[in-house]
Amino acid sequence: MSTSDILTGEILGTAMLILLGGGVCAAVTLTKSKAQNAGWLTITFGWGFGVLTGAYIAAGVSGAHLNPAVTVGLAIQGGIEWSQVPVYFLGEMVGAMLGAFLVYLAYYGHFKAHMADLAVQSGPGAQATADATREKAGPVLGIFSTAPEIRNTAQNLTTEIIATFVLVIAILTQGLNDEGNGLGTLGVLITALVVVGIGISLGGPTGYAINPARDLGPRIVHALLPLKHKGASDWGYAWIPVVGPIVGAVIAGGVYNLAFA
Incomplete structure (x- = not known):
């Protein structure tokens, strides 16, 4: 599998995953969306269909990892060379950013309407209003990335490790393509x-x-988006959904090699 195949498949597949997954979050969150307040089940199925679409697009080109944790798990399992891992990472990151930007374009008018509803008014008490606005704008970050309901580093990290372990061990134990480097049909x-x-x-x-x-x-x-009152990007939490999934993938790869290889 060539570098260009990996990049093409991972960029396209991951972009479709994020477009549909982030898209369902935008649909449920933003003002005047027909799906506003549709709920958690809508979000979970939207992300599942995002995985389905992105993986079908990329499976025959790059193996459809669409996820650095899956890439690490497959490298530990032996399905891909470690030298290919950075190429997969690059494609996945570029694709994820592209997909997120496409969500913004698709819902551009709704983002504007949503932010208008949260607009800070000038005059007495403006700072308090600004603080309240930033708090209300939190769900806008939720369209793009995750956040914990109870902020506890050990608990949040453990949850991401466990959930990613489930994903990666399920991928490693079934349905790999003939080359063993990604998903089969x-x-x-x-x-x-x-x-x-x-x-x-x-x-x-x-x-x-x-x-x-x-x-x-x-x-x-x-x-990077030019959205007024969008709130902070919560960089203090951002390492947990990076480190947790990688740790979960390492454990899953190790368990696979001990139990199934």
């Missing part, structure tokens, strides 16, 4: 269903990033 469908299951069962505490590129790439886009 059946594996794409099974993985999408596993992601829905993780979201329903384990997504409540942290929003189940389970993918460093899925969280970090869109978080960078959120930081």
Whole structure:
């Protein structure tokens, strides 16, 4: 598999994953969206369908990792060379940022309307109003990246490790393509269903990033977008949805080699 194949597949596939996954978060969150307040199940199925779409697009080109944690797990398992890992990482990050920007374009008018509803008025008490506005604008970050419901470093990290372990061990034990370097046709469908299951069962505490590129790439886009009153990008938490999934993937790769190899 060539470097250009990896980059093409991972950029396209990850962009589609984030476009549909971030898109469902935007649909549920933003003012005047037809799906506003549709709820958690809508979000979990939206992300599952995002995985399904992105993985079908990329499976025949790059193996459809779409996730640095999956790439690490496959490298430990022996499905890909370690020298290919940085190329996969690059494609996944570029794709995630592209997908997040496409969400912004698709919902541009709704972002403007949403921010207008949160606009800070000038005059007495403006600072208090600004503080309240930033608090209300929190869900805008949630369109792009994850945040915990209870902020506790050990708990949040543990949740991401466990959830990513489930994802990666499920991928490693079924449905790999003939080369063993990514998802096969059946594996794409099974993985999408596993992601829905993780979201329903384990997504409540942290929003189940389970993918460093899925969280970090869109978080960078959120930081760069020219949206007034969008709130902070929560960089103090940003390392957890990067480190947690990588640790979970390392454990999953090790368990696979001990139990199944």
